[in-house]
Amino acid sequence: xxSLQFTAESSSNGMVERDFTxxxxxxxxxxxxxxADRAPLVLMGHGGGNHKKHPAMSGRAQRLVEACxxxxxxxxxxxxxxxxxxxxxxxxxAALFAARAAGEPEGPIVVRYNAHLxxxxxxxxxxxxxxxxxxxxxxxxxxVGYWGINMGTAIGVPLVAVEPRITAAVFGQHWPHVxxxxxxxxxxxxxxDLQWDDEHISxxxxxTLFDAFASKEKSLHVNSxxxxxxxxxEADSAVRFFARHLGGAVTASA
Amino acid sequence: xxSLQFTAESSSNGMVERDFTxxxxxxxxxxxxxxADRAPLVLMGHGGGNHKKHPAMSGRAQRLVEACxxxxxxxxxxxxxxxxxxxxxxxxxAALFAARAAGEPEGPIVVRYNAHLxxxxxxxxxxxxxxxxxxxxxxxxxxVGYWGINMGTAIGVPLVAVEPRITAAVFGQHWPHVxxxxxxxxxxxxxxDLQWDDEHISxxxxxTLFDAFASKEKSLHVNSxxxxxxxxxEADSAVRFFARHLGGAVTASA
Numbered sequence: 001x002x003s004l005q006f007t008a009e010s011s012s013n014g015m016v017e018r019d020f021t022x023x024x025x026x027x028x029x030x031x032x033x034x035x036a037d038r039a040p041l042v043l044m045g046h047g048g049g050n051h052k053k054h055p056a057m058s059g060r061a062q063r064l065v066e067a068c069x070x071x072x073x074x075x076x077x078x079x080x081x082x083x084x085x086x087x088x089x090x091x092x093x094a095a096l097f098a099a100r101a102a103g104e105p106e107g108p109i110v111v112r113y114n115a116h117l118x119x120x121x122x123x124x125x126x127x128x129x130x131x132x133x134x135x136x137x138x139x140x141x142x143x144v145g146y147w148g149i150n151m152g153t154a155i156g157v158p159l160v161a162v163e164p165r166i167t168a169a170v171f172g173q174h175w176p177h178v179x180x181x182x183x184x185x186x187x188x189x190x191x192x193d194l195q196w197d198d199e200h201i202s203x204x205x206x207x208t209l210f211d212a213f214a215s216k217e218k219s220l221h222v223n224s225x226x227x228x229x230x231x232x233x234e235a236d237s238a239v240r241f242f243a244r245h246l247g248g249a250v251t252a253s254a
Numbered sequence: 255x256x257s258l259q260f261t262a263e264s265s266s267n268g269m270v271e272r273d274f275t276x277x278x279x280x281x282x283x284x285x286x287x288x289x290a291d292r293a294p295l296v297l298m299g300h301g302g303g304n305h306k307k308h309p310a311m312s313g314r315a316q317r318l319v320e321a322c323x324x325x326x327x328x329x330x331x332x333x334x335x336x337x338x339x340x341x342x343x344x345x346x347x348a349a350l351f352a353a354r355a356a357g358e359p360e361g362p363i364v365v366r367y368n369a370h371l372x373x374x375x376x377x378x379x380x381x382x383x384x385x386x387x388x389x390x391x392x393x394x395x396x397x398v399g400y401w402g403i404n405m406g407t408a409i410g411v412p413l414v415a416v417e418p419r420i421t422a423a424v425f426g427q428h429w430p431h432v433x434x435x436x437x438x439x440x441x442x443x444x445x446x447d448l449q450w451d452d453e454h455i456s457x458x459x460x461x462t463l464f465d466a467f468a469s470k471e472k473s474l475h476v477n478s479x480x481x482x483x484x485x486x487x488e489a490d491s492a493v494r495f496f497a498r499h500l501g502g503a504v505t506a507s508a
Contacts, residue, residue: 222474
């Protein structure tokens, strides 16, 4: 097993931020300052073109740490953040920008590229989880959740499909083409976000992916607005979802 | 204007419950015990076959009063609760039970009967709102919301379509046939609940009604489960929706 090495530590707003690597993959672990006791862990996946410490990640972590006392970890996806891009990454990104410039659909390229990244990232997430569970403040038998939208869903759905330690997940905003087959293997409670006026993902595509999950308990949150207009209150809703399923009280701030 | 007469008062769990009548229509007003100050009002509509003090109503009121310090009022729908049934009510109820016993669709009867009740109830709600706003602890210019699922939506959609004092609403679980035209006139923020495995209302029917609202800000919450299995956490979500839109802090209990 690859062990976890901490490479940096800082703290602010009641939250400790520790950079780490596992098998060369860089990640970040956010924890409560006063957190000697074991607490549940939420793994997160960042969006395409972003990285582990994007404000969407640190903002969600702040909510989970502050409101629930959970640990939160994100790793950079292949070709993202502090990780080098391969020639294949560069080609796919160029293809995406070309499609965007030409006003052509981005979906086919994003679906294909994200599926490739997920093939690489799923074992990295599993190795990271192994290493995180070796930490005394997390432990091998505590509850684990997963939260990822957009590319975080493209990686998270295949991850959750094969990873029995993850028992609740928040997904959203991706196409069903590759993921629906994986989603059929998922039976844990999920919350799923979909934008009703998404310029990239049609309503039918979004509903098809939601429909594919075999989970007995699943919730779909649709909001009016375009792809990037997911309302901030959905982050609060996700925090409450994890509080319900992983245990822990939500304080008023959430 | 019909004035409001209080007919009974009790209190428990930090909530004062006052029965009232306005123009002969019986209602209930729930308020914070320590509530001399003005606070927002949420009008609620009960479900078909139920009444103003059904546990679904008092439970939602408890959340709104405790978590937000709001006032909450419900009136009995025509033919429901403490109100007499007309011959027409008896005929429609008999038709509904006959359809149910025969395994025939309930939708056409519920849609027709609820539209009739809404024609009667909308002016009653407006008169009740007039009278409630004359109370010093509510006032004529405070924020007003509306919350009603099932028959509460059948009455609430036409009410909100014509009542500019209501500025945020939670609806759900009804057919689009009569209501979609009214929903097109509604532009206030809404949250809408839909059950994904509803044995009475198809997904297409539910989505069609959600789609019809002209609101710029609208959220759809879909949950797996049958018609009567709307999860309790949707009540908590509605409370937070009203806290966001009518003003007020949600405390941890919500």
